[in-house]
Amino acid sequence: MTPDRREFLAMTALAAASAAATAATAHAGSPPPTAVPGGPDLRGRMGAGVTWNKAPCRFCGTGCHVQVGVDAGKVVAIAGDTAAEVNKGLLCVKGYHVGLALYGADRLTTPLLRKGDRQVPISWEEALRILADRAMLDPKGFAVYGSGQWTIPEGYAANKFVKGGLGHNHIDPNARLCMASAVTGYLATYGVDEPAGCFDDLDVADVVILWGNSPAEMHPVLFSRIVDRRARGQSVTIIDIGTRRTRTTAHAQHFLQFKPNTDLAIANGIAHLLLKNGTWDRTFVEKHCSFRQPLEKELNGKGMTFAEYEAALAPYTPAYVEQISGVPAKDIRMLADLFGNRDLRITSLWCMGMNQHTRGTAINCLVHGVHLLSGHFGRPGDAPTSLTGQPSACGTVREVGTLSHALPGGGVVTKEKHRHMAEEIWNVPTGRILDKPGYHAVEMWKRFSTPKADGGDIHTVWVQVTNPAQTLPNLHALVDPSRKDPEKFLVVSDVYPTATTRIADLVLPSAMWVEKNGMFGNSERRTQQWFKLVEPPGQARDDAWQIVALAYELYRRGHAGMKDKDGRFLFHMADAKGAAVPIWDFRHYYDINVDERLFEEYRKFSTMKHKNLAPYSEYVKARGLRWPVVEQEDGTWRETRWRFSESDDPFVTPGKGIDFYHSTTEDGRAQIWFNPYEAPPESPDAAYPFWLCTGRVLEHWHSGTITGRIPPLRDAMPQAYVEMHREDARKLGITNGETVRVESRRGTLDIPVWIDGRGSPPQGSLFVPFFDERLPINNVTLEAYDPFSKQPDYKKCAVRVARLSPNAAAPGGKAG
Amino acid sequence: MPVLGVVLTHPDPGALADLVRAIPGVVLVGNPVSNRLPAAFETARKGDDEPLFEALRALPGVLAVDLAFADFSDLPPPDEVSR
Numbered sequence: 077m078t079p080d081r082r083e084f085l086a087m088t089a090l091a092a093a094s095a096a097a098t099a100a101t102a103h104a105g106s107p108p109p110t111a112v113p114g115g116p117d118l119r120g121r122m123g124a125g126v127t128w129n130k131a132p133c134r135f136c137g138t139g140c141h142v143q144v145g146v147d148a149g150k151v152v153a154i155a156g157d158t159a160a161e162v163n164k165g166l167l168c169v170k171g172y173h174v175g176l177a178l179y180g181a182d183r184l185t186t187p188l189l190r191k192g193d194r195q196v197p198i199s200w201e202e203a204l205r206i207l208a209d210r211a212m213l214d215p216k217g218f219a220v221y222g223s224g225q226w227t228i229p230e231g232y233a234a235n236k237f238v239k240g241g242l243g244h245n246h247i248d249p250n251a252r253l254c255m256a257s258a259v260t261g262y263l264a265t266y267g268v269d270e271p272a273g274c275f276d277d278l279d280v281a282d283v284v285i286l287w288g289n290s291p292a293e294m295h296p297v298l299f300s301r302i303v304d305r306r307a308r309g310q311s312v313t314i315i316d317i318g319t320r321r322t323r324t325t326a327h328a329q330h331f332l333q334f335k336p337n338t339d340l341a342i343a344n345g346i347a348h349l350l351l352k353n354g355t356w357d358r359t360f361v362e363k364h365c366s367f368r369q370p371l372e373k374e375l376n377g378k379g380m381t382f383a384e385y386e387a388a389l390a391p392y393t394p395a396y397v398e399q400i401s402g403v404p405a406k407d408i409r410m411l412a413d414l415f416g417n418r419d420l421r422i423t424s425l426w427c428m429g430m431n432q433h434t435r436g437t438a439i440n441c442l443v444h445g446v447h448l449l450s451g452h453f454g455r456p457g458d459a460p461t462s463l464t465g466q467p468s469a470c471g472t473v474r475e476v477g478t479l480s481h482a483l484p485g486g487g488v489v490t491k492e493k494h495r496h497m498a499e500e501i502w503n504v505p506t507g508r509i510l511d512k513p514g515y516h517a518v519e520m521w522k523r524f525s526t527p528k529a530d531g532g533d534i535h536t537v538w539v540q541v542t543n544p545a546q547t548l549p550n551l552h553a554l555v556d557p558s559r560k561d562p563e564k565f566l567v568v569s570d571v572y573p574t575a576t577t578r579i580a581d582l583v584l585p586s587a588m589w590v591e592k593n594g595m596f597g598n599s600e601r602r603t604q605q606w607f608k609l610v611e612p613p614g615q616a617r618d619d620a621w622q623i624v625a626l627a628y629e630l631y632r633r634g635h636a637g638m639k640d641k642d643g644r645f646l647f648h649m650a651d652a653k654g655a656a657v658p659i660w661d662f663r664h665y666y667d668i669n670v671d672e673r674l675f676e677e678y679r680k681f682s683t684m685k686h687k688n689l690a691p692y693s694e695y696v697k698a699r700g701l702r703w704p705v706v707e708q709e710d711g712t713w714r715e716t717r718w719r720f721s722e723s724d725d726p727f728v729t730p731g732k733g734i735d736f737y738h739s740t741t742e743d744g745r746a747q748i749w750f751n752p753y754e755a756p757p758e759s760p761d762a763a764y765p766f767w768l769c770t771g772r773v774l775e776h777w778h779s780g781t782i783t784g785r786i787p788p789l790r791d792a793m794p795q796a797y798v799e800m801h802r803e804d805a806r807k808l809g810i811t812n813g814e815t816v817r818v819e820s821r822r823g824t825l826d827i828p829v830w831i832d833g834r835g836s837p838p839q840g841s842l843f844v845p846f847f848d849e850r851l852p853i854n855n856v857t858l859e860a861y862d863p864f865s866k867q868p869d870y871k872k873c874a875v876r877v878a879r880l881s882p883n884a885a886a887p888g889g890k891a892g
Numbered sequence: 893m894p895v896l897g898v899v900l901t902h903p904d905p906g907a908l909a910d911l912v913r914a915i916p917g918v919v920l921v922g923n924p925v926s927n928r929l930p931a932a933f934e935t936a937r938k939g940d941d942e943p944l945f946e947a948l949r950a951l952p953g954v955l956a957v958d959l960a961f962a963d964f965s966d967l968p969p970p971d972e973v974s975r
């Protein structure tokens with residue numbers, strides 16, 4: 077690099093950093109504009125050839141915006157977007173490497189068909205023929221397994237293809253594994269899914285409670301937004317309620333370490349004290365809430381009186397909760413005192429810790445309940461908010477309704493009214509949409525891994541934008557058997573080789589991120605849009621195009637489901653003059669903006685549950701808008717920060733203050749639940765004496781497919797490990813770095829030990845991250861799942877640890 | 893040679909500037925804005941980023957290290973950017 081260029085780049089870097097520092101300071105706590113025009117002025121920076129455009133980061137659910145610098149058809153630089161309210165110009169280590177995500181050496185660039193032990197290149201035409209053969213074989217056995225990394229239009233297209241075209245509901249996304257319990261928690265409490273609060277709460281909360289959540293690693297920019305307030309002299313108390321110490325713990329004033337699965341007891345303990353101390357918000361509760369208790373298989377349970385609620389909570393004294401959870405009684409009192417103080421603003425955050433839980437729906441409901449009971453709801457800074465791990469788990473899964481029971485806009489297949497609305501919008505005959513939910517993720521893969529004669533009625537799974545052969549639990553049961561059954565066919569669309577493409581029968585190369593148009597929806601109901609900026613490599617193509625192209629092949633073969641009521645192709649699109657555009661032919665896919673067409677169609681669903689969206693053109697101008705977005709009298713579009721609160725939500729009846737207008741009891745009330753603590757399905761015992769928890773690390777995006785190909789991230793965290801307490805290691809004679817065998821009743825993994833590493837589990841507990849394809853911890857995990865959300869529990873199962881050396885201690889050496 | 897724009901969060905960023913100037917790879921240190929200090933760094937290769945961030949995080953009183961800019965126009969050909 078020449079000295080001049082070096083200096084020039086350094087000045088550009090400093091200018092971007094200074095702009096971010098200014099933007100972050102200026103935006104803190106200020107109200108958002110209706111739409112954010114402009115952005116950092118990077119024009120002319122880095123030379124005249126570089127053009128800059130906005131896009132959301134490809135990685136986590138925080139939804140930071142970046143400015144993407146493109147030169148000669150290639151992404152050459154990334155800057156934080158100072159016009160983006162979420163990140164105010166700042167990015168974490170993953171975000172600023174997002175540009176490198178496109179340029180791994182082994183991008184998939186051509187369709188590949190398995191022939192014996194090899195995967196050989198074939199044409200797209202042949203690939204589509206094979207896919208269509210599989211679908212025609214028995215359409216009801218052809219399932220789609222998608223992702224919270226699908227863009228909104230991609231997920232919408234897949235949903236319409238399966239539910240409106242194939243006429244069944246066997247489509248489910250990987251988000252089933254990450255936030256399905258948050259969905260059922262919101263539904264059971266408010267009657268509608270998605271958080272009422274938003275990230276602005278973090279700018280004003282006095283107390284932030286992290287329930288089994290480490291945002292310092294998983295949502296770093298969001299966490300930086302909280303700790304930044306301390307640097308500005310503001311007081312914000314961070315309480316980390318967790319099963320192990322993490323990077324987040326170092327910033328917390330209080331760390332409350334609980335025994336796995338006992339968070340329900342803690343939440344009940346807080347509610348117990350609020351009642352006992354008389355510090356619950358009687359006015360709020362009497363006006364806005366009802367009480368509810370579980371009823372087997374009924375998400376909405378059954379009502380209970382206040383007296384019954386009080387009696388149910390009676391056993392959860394601080395001493396009893398301490399006994400169950402290990403959290404000292406004084407800390408339970410401290411939490412109850414905080415919630416009992418209405419002068420404080422309290423925000424609760426959670427993510428996988430509460431969701432990947434066989435009692436995930438129950439604990440979600442309880443945390444909402446603590447906020448409602450104490451009246452810490454509906455004011456800025458007072459909010460129970462679940463975070464999503466993926467960039468569009470909210471946008472593509474919850475809002476678009478790609479779960480196997482759902483329809484776009486918050487609809488469900490079991491409700492006739494919702495089905496009719498979808499049939500109307502899709503212009504398909506009445507009755508096209510099946511009234512029975514399809515298979516959820518675990519069930520879909522179980523059926524795929526079961527021989528047809530034994531009830532395994534899924535013969536083909538088409539995977540898009542996810543890596544189930546690494547991320548599903550208990551892989552030996554859910555994935556491996558299908559690979560030995562010649563009747564089962566696995567199709568995978570992805571950008572790089574993964575554990576799943578390697579075992580696939582057919583691999584389809586996909587375009588990623590700014591190689592295609594896209595839209596994401598982040599954790600705070602913010603819908604974001606970007607344009608294609610560079611070409612995908614080789615024959616890699618948009619996932620939505622792949623869906624449309626298969627649908628067209630089926631249409632051509634006479635599949636009745638691929639026709640609408642007028643006999644037109646299900647994805648018929650016309651140009652401005654009304655002429656049909658052959659979008660199934662990739663040469664014409666960008667003749668029109670297919671994303672815009674799909675989004676505008678999807679937008680029609682959004683009014684049903686007051687998740688109103690603005691026209692596509694508004695998102696082009698903005699760095700995302702939080703729904704409901706409603707048109708103002710002056711023709712501008714206004715987003716909503718706080719739902720159900722008259723101060724901000726346009727759908728609250730004037731004068732009501734708070735209005736839960738989708739209440740399950742249809743009386744404007746939210747439900748405060750009682751859910752008892754119950755033991756987990758598997759606990760450590762004499763044979764398997766350790767708890768095993770799995771999770772993520774800062775540097776890697778989920779299964780590491782992308783981040784493993786970004787040298788700085790790979791070098792910073794090159795391989796997985798098992799975190800172990802020093803004392804447990806000493807007792808077993810294990811030294812730091814030694815490879816040990818972690819074994820459960822389902823499988824084993826040989827993996828090096830890291831003592832006093834990134835996180836610190838307590839005695840008797842282990843932690844293993846799941847990003848490393850070479851060290852697949854999901855051979856060990858348990859596929860038990862929550863009865864309502866069907867989300868598996870990756871956070872707790874029983875394992876033992878054995879040394880591999882000849883003088884190894886007996887397997888299952890005593891923990892703790 | 894990768895160039896990075898970094899924002900450090902610190903209660904007294906003015907006092908931090910001299911410490912940042914002593915970190916290897918620093919090219920420019922900007923003016924503090926409220927509780928944030930912008931700075932530009934150059935690293936010999938991409939893999940050196942993490943030690944740099946660790947060194948910045950380890951400075952006394954630093955609450956957060958965020959990124960604002962990354963140039964990789966000198967990116968090696970794709971066959972060098974592999975697993």
Ligand code: SF4
Nearest residue numbers: 133135136140168171
């Ligand atoms: S916090 Fe999440 S969205 Fe923001 S830059 Fe990091 S990975 Fe991307």
